[in-house]
Amino acid sequence: MAVAVTEVCSHGKQRSLPVGCGSEFLSRFFARVIAYAYSYRGRKPLPQLFCIALLVLIGLRVAHAAVLPEDRADALYHSYDGGGVEINGPSILVRKSIGKKTSVSGNYYVDSISSASIDVVTTASPYTEKREEKSASVDYLHEDTILSAGYTLSDENDFTARSVHFNFSQQTFGDLTTVNMGYSRGWDEVGTLNSSEFDETDRQQYRISVSQILSKNSVINFGWETVTDEGEKLNNPYRQVRYVNVDSENGRGYSYQLERYPQTRTSHAVSIQGKYFLAHRAALHGEFRYFRDTWGITAFNLEFGYTHPLDARWVFDVSYRFYRQQQADFYSDLYPFVDAQNYLARDKELSTFSDHSLGLGVAYEFTQGTWSWIKKGTLNLKYNYILFSYDNFRDLRAEGYAVGAEPLYSFNAHVVQIFASIWY
């Protein structure tokens, strides 16, 4: 790597390129961009100029040397148990290089769901279903740039989602900085079991992140992502809202009607993550993310973690995460009457709530034994305890309360992951 940096800066080979580091052309081009930006008086939108300059610079940049992800395979069994919902299944992830410049990966993931959640218990019947997700991607390395493309297909009985992904990663600044830019496009088909009609949803994601080495022991990452959804049914087609009805059939003073959501949603999220290496070979990490969308939801999460290796074989992890969100503008636990407003939602994920998560993990590393093609492997166990507390979503299972005065809902979840990884 070090040799590559010196070569780029000093070798005639690189200088002979029209876009080389020392070229007159590139200097004049950068100077003109800076000068034009300084003389900007509202003639052209600056963000547009900014993006064009960024893309051109990244496109023209000559390289040092990036590296493809390592060849590895992971086999994971996951289990989620909380709020009357049990989800478990396998996930297999395999990555393999083809030659020196290309790496391919494939993932097979299954969710086997058995649901008797509070929504289901109060307005429907418990159900079981299976979701399968298959994805494949290819990474191509060209000097200091990695170009990636991927395809994902997710399938369950009343829902199909397809998406394509493109990613661009560039190392620069003597490999101290890595810039990632990505775009995804997704198409969802949502149906109901009683109908043969499907509603389509179109989704686009734009993301950029910058990783920066700050010192010999610290690295930081800034991320930004915008997601847009457009479709006739952005809500769960089965979910219902409740409204006050003194003459209700259930005799509880309220009745139900189906949810109605806006047909578009755009969200923005920014995040910052940091890692710090401690002198006794341990690592601290922290993360903060802020989120807002056009439905009026704002949210943030904060996470801290500590990783502690013991001997050469054991690695222990502990982490704590806090998440807080404010409700969507059109959300209500109880509407005053039927069709009270244009948009109606009683999805607890759109309410005001917070959750706390405590994570523990242990990994055991083994080196090649009887199988010589394995460089190393790890056996891992991870456990997360998550506590969800809702501020304006009420538990309708409770009886003997006035309408709108039922106790607030909360539940806890246990998430277990057992997996093995091998490097070859």
Place this chain on the structure above:
Amino acid sequence: MKTQFRHHRGSGSFRDLIRLSQRIRRRIAVGNRSHSDRNIRRGSGSFRDDRRANIHSLDNRDKKSLPRLVALAALTLLTAALAGCAVEPWVKPYERANLADPIMSFEREPVSGGYLNHVYQARESGRGAEGGQGGGCGCN
């Protein structure tokens, strides 16, 4: 492996870049001034109108100046960063042993990280910018 990084003060250095940008900026400023002079000579309005217009445009410029300055600073920094070689890396490749340690990776276990993101995404409205993409050390 011990490695030497070189300072480059030749035609491609950052100092030259700034000097060039200043020269072009001066040229643009001269161009703008002569354009407004022409308007005054044509008698497009009274002296008081011109002064009011100037004060108004200054106010607007002040209001817009902060976000513009931030954007320009970012642009300049990115341009300099991507121009790259003239700046000496402050962490040498042979000093990146700690950063190359797997415990310093943002995405040490991709299969596990992906699953946990999925768990949160299904139960929270917040989505995107989960991080964990790539790393900066280039040593993998």
